[in-house]
Amino acid sequence: MSRFGRSRKSGKTERKPDGQVRQSQLLSTYGAGSMIDLVQHAVLVQGLDSWNYRGTETDPKVFVEEPRLKDKLEERYGLRLADEHYFRRPPAGEDDEPNPGLGIRVLEFPAYFVCQGCRRLLHRRDLGDSVKADGRRFHTECPSTRNTVVPVRFVGACRRGHLQDFPWKKVAHYGRDFCEHGTLTFTEGVAGDFNDIRVKCSCGPAVRLADARSEHVELDCNGRTPWLPPEHLEPKCEEPLHLLVRTASNGYFSLQMSALSVPDPDNIIRDALSRDAERIKKRLDKGESRLEMFLEDDHEALIEKHGMDAVLAQAKLLAAGLPVQRAGIRSGEYLQLTVHAELERDGQVFDEDERFIARRIAPAAATPKVSTITLVHRLREVLVQFGFTRLEPSSADIQGEIDLGVARAPLAAEETWLPAATLQGEGIFFELDQAELTKWVNRPAVLERTKQLSAGWDRWHRDRTGQGEKTKIPPFLGMRFYLLHSLSHLLINSIAMECGYSASAIKERIYCGPLDEAGRGEMSGILLYTGTVGSEGTLGGLVEQGRRLDHHLRRALESAQLCSNDPICGAHDPQDDPSDRLLEGAACHGCLLIGETSCDRRYNRNLDRALVVPVIGQDPNLAFFARADFER
Numbered sequence: 001m002s003r004f005g006r007s008r009k010s011g012k013t014e015r016k017p018d019g020q021v022r023q024s025q026l027l028s029t030y031g032a033g034s035m036i037d038l039v040q041h042a043v044l045v046q047g048l049d050s051w052n053y054r055g056t057e058t059d060p061k062v063f064v065e066e067p068r069l070k071d072k073l074e075e076r077y078g079l080r081l082a083d084e085h086y087f088r089r090p091p092a093g094e095d096d097e098p099n100p101g102l103g104i105r106v107l108e109f110p111a112y113f114v115c116q117g118c119r120r121l122l123h124r125r126d127l128g129d130s131v132k133a134d135g136r137r138f139h140t141e142c143p144s145t146r147n148t149v150v151p152v153r154f155v156g157a158c159r160r161g162h163l164q165d166f167p168w169k170k171v172a173h174y175g176r177d178f179c180e181h182g183t184l185t186f187t188e189g190v191a192g193d194f195n196d197i198r199v200k201c202s203c204g205p206a207v208r209l210a211d212a213r214s215e216h217v218e219l220d221c222n223g224r225t226p227w228l229p230p231e232h233l234e235p236k237c238e239e240p241l242h243l244l245v246r247t248a249s250n251g252y253f254s255l256q257m258s259a260l261s262v263p264d265p266d267n268i269i270r271d272a273l274s275r276d277a278e279r280i281k282k283r284l285d286k287g288e289s290r291l292e293m294f295l296e297d298d299h300e301a302l303i304e305k306h307g308m309d310a311v312l313a314q315a316k317l318l319a320a321g322l323p324v325q326r327a328g329i330r331s332g333e334y335l336q337l338t339v340h341a342e343l344e345r346d347g348q349v350f351d352e353d354e355r356f357i358a359r360r361i362a363p364a365a366a367t368p369k370v371s372t373i374t375l376v377h378r379l380r381e382v383l384v385q386f387g388f389t390r391l392e393p394s395s396a397d398i399q400g401e402i403d404l405g406v407a408r409a410p411l412a413a414e415e416t417w418l419p420a421a422t423l424q425g426e427g428i429f430f431e432l433d434q435a436e437l438t439k440w441v442n443r444p445a446v447l448e449r450t451k452q453l454s455a456g457w458d459r460w461h462r463d464r465t466g467q468g469e470k471t472k473i474p475p476f477l478g479m480r481f482y483l484l485h486s487l488s489h490l491l492i493n494s495i496a497m498e499c500g501y502s503a504s505a506i507k508e509r510i511y512c513g514p515l516d517e518a519g520r521g522e523m524s525g526i527l528l529y530t531g532t533v534g535s536e537g538t539l540g541g542l543v544e545q546g547r548r549l550d551h552h553l554r555r556a557l558e559s560a561q562l563c564s565n566d567p568i569c570g571a572h573d574p575q576d577d578p579s580d581r582l583l584e585g586a587a588c589h590g591c592l593l594i595g596e597t598s599c600d601r602r603y604n605r606n607l608d609r610a611l612v613v614p615v616i617g618q619d620p621n622l623a624f625f626a627r628a629d630f631e632r
Contacts, residue, residue, distance in 0.1 A: 024421050026090040026104065027254065027385040031419070032411040033161065033227040034252040034388070035109065042151035042246060044109035044163070047227045048412035048419070053091050054101035062088050064420040066382040067271045068332060069259040071324050073386055076401055077408070079415055083277035087384055087420035107226060110155050110165050110246070114186045117147030121168055121184035121199065152186065153246050154209070157390045158221040158239035161409025166243060167219060171212045172201045179203040213243050225409070232413045242391060253393040254385050255402055259329050261355040261380040262336040267324055269314040272302050281319045291315060327515070328399040334511045334523045337429045341374050355380040358429070367550035368629035372431035372525070375546045381423040381531060387411060392464060395474055396601065398481060398513040403474050425531025428546035432484070432524045441479055445621040450479055453585060453608065456574030460582035480524060481512045482585070483611045483624055485600065488526045489592045490612065494556040500541035501530050504595035557630040560613045563591035570610065571617030586610040586618065
């Protein structure tokens with residue numbers, strides 16, 4: 001599969017990689033366990049066990065620290081990550097000096113090929129060594145002439161993430177006598193539709209691919225995980241096997257979780273010590289005095305600020321591996337953006353080493369129903385992939401944490417570390433008035449709309465799993481979330497016109513729901529931010545727009561009153577919609593939908609323009625903002 005070329009530096013013939021992807025794509029589209037089409041080959045990205053960092057194992061740029069996110073992943077999903085180097089950036093290959101020991105390994109998958117001449121369906125072992133020296137294409141001898149073969153575009157997968165070659169022989173003989181040594185042919189119609197694709201055995205039986213997908217053909221999953229080492233197998237998988245197009249969008253859904261690098265006041269000492277966890281354990285094993293000497297040498301500033309007794313106590317807890325009590329990911333961020341954010345003062349100079357700098361400003365008198373505005377001059381977001389699903393995507397709860405309604409497939413046989421990326425950037429945070437929200441959510445019109453959106457939510461989840469009334473439905477996100485999410489999308493489009501960034505470069509982070517597990521306090525904020533993977537930050541164009549939030553808010557609300565698809569868009573009923581728009585109210589491409597990379601829900605769901613402003617076809621009392629709030 002590999003091609004060869006001469007190195008620019010040494011002049012030697014080197015084995016070069018068959019393809020390239022960006023590092024950030026290895027956390028999403030092309031992560032471990034995903035399938036990729038190269039120019040001449042189809043491959044499967046190997047698990048983290050085969051990600052090679054040769055020569056860069058000790059490079060500090062490879063490792064990413066974010067203790068809040070690590071602890072939450074371990075608590076929520078039962079992961080057991082290493083004490084140090086638990087998040088790593090994907091390995092970067094070397095273009096000038098390609099090295100098989102550096103980069104991401106892939107496996108040739110699927111193993112079945114189709115001859116482009118005689119349409120035979122052949123296994124890789126049937127091809128032997130019939131491959132050109134340049135490694136570009138496989139060939140086979142067919143009855144008429146020598147022809148190229150291409151990977152078959154269908155595989156088998158189950159909802160637990162398992163993956164295998166589709167059992168073509170079994171399907172071709174389904175319900176008939178099995179023929180072990182027959183030759184299979186794979187014929188396709190002009191349109192490539194499932195009804196036009198047939199698999200036939202030389203002994204006579206044939207089957208349409210559409211029939212192979214039907215519920216009458218029951219195929220068992222063999223529990224294969226080919227992206228992991230061979231010994232990692234789940235032979236007792238009880239999920240049925242599904243026919244999957246290799247390049248289909250439902251072949252791979254990355255499970256990701258992110259956190260902003262904000263201080264955690266309750267665990268500030270422990271977080272500072274966490275990068276030295278292994279050395280702290282070793283020193284404590286040799287005696288407390290050795291540990292004190294180590295702390296005095298390496299954490300002098302921390303001891304000066306908090307005292308030796310406090311630092312030593314936290315070091316012992318860290319060495320013992322005791323769990324850390326933390327607030328939810330977004331609850332902790334929300335506190336730093338509101339009550340813990342300092343008021344802005346003239347002439348302030350920021351520390352270059354700070355990862356998070358937020359300053360509150362007073363909202364303009366003309367800003368309707370906004371209680372807090374915070375300018376985030378500097379932020380760092382850490383994004384981590386901790387698994388993936390196939391066939392069905394997962395959903396996120398109100399804290400932005402993945403609610404696994406489907407099984408998580410692992411990235412490695414032993415997940416001691418996870419791939420991560422960091423985004424440096426800036427943003428604007430604002431909070432809606434809590435008193436106004438409480439009055440709004442209890443209006444009769446809003447209560448009636450709640451029933452409609454909740455019914456659509458329940459039906460969508462039941463239809464997705466196909467289990468009817470027995471389906472366990474995740475909690476409805478609530479009207480506050482729908483309002484905040486819809487308002488955020490409107491503001492992204494408005495601010496993008498003046499801030500210097502495109503709408504696709506601005507992301508949202510919704511803060512909604514209770515602050516803690518006891519339900520004390522309510523969050524009702526929106527963070528709009530921008531950032532680039534691996535960059536040194538941004539230039540302040542977005543932050544400055546926070547000083548003109550009243551202007552952007554009014555413009556967004558005015559434009560939201562009318563959509564190009566009204567009255568169809570405005571009058572949409574989510575509980576009774578034949579087009580599967582069960583999670584949206586008044587929302588479409590003409591008004592609320594934005595780039596999926598910008599959306600907090602990833603798939604432009606849970607939106608309703610009618611909750612924000614009065615729209616055609618809906619009761620005006622449903623809107624949080626009345627026309628008097630924004631019309632001059």
